Amino acid sequence: MRRVVVTGLGMVSPLASGVEPTWKRIIAGQSAAGRIEKFDTTDYSCQIAAEIPRANGYAGGDALIAAGEAHAAFNPDDWMEPKEQRRVDDFILFGMAAAQMAFADSGIEFKTTEERERAGVLIGSGIGG
DSSP states (O other), X not given: OXXXXXXXXXXXXXXXXXXXXXXXXXXXXXXXXXXXOSSOOTTOSOOEEOOOOBTTSGGGHHXXXXXXXXXXXXXXXXXSOHHHHTTXXXXXXXXXXXXXXXXXXXXXXXXXXXXXXXXXXXXXXXXXX
C-alpha cells in the first residue's frame, strides 16, 4: 500500500484568500453572499452571488481592507503577471494561486529529480470556465 500525505493547503474562497483567514470566517459563521459587483445584473432575476473579494476593493475586498485585513483579499498580482492574467479565466488564476499557497505551506524543497517525480498534487474546484 502506498502512503498519501497531505503536506500543504491553499485556498481562494469568497470568504477570504488563504486557509487561515477563510477558516476564521467559517468559524465566525460569516457569509460571503452579496450583490454581484463584477457585472451589471439589472436584466437578471438573480443578483446575489459569493464573489472572491479583491485587493482593489471590489467584491467585498473594501470591507476586508477597512477591517485591517487586506492580506485576506485576493490580489492577483501576487500570483501571476498582469499580462498572463489577461490570458486566463479567473478560475485558472484562483487555482494557480491556491496551488502556490499549498506548495509554500508544505515547506517542501525538492532536491532531486526523483523527489520531484514522486510528488503529486490533488486539486479541487467548485467552479470553472
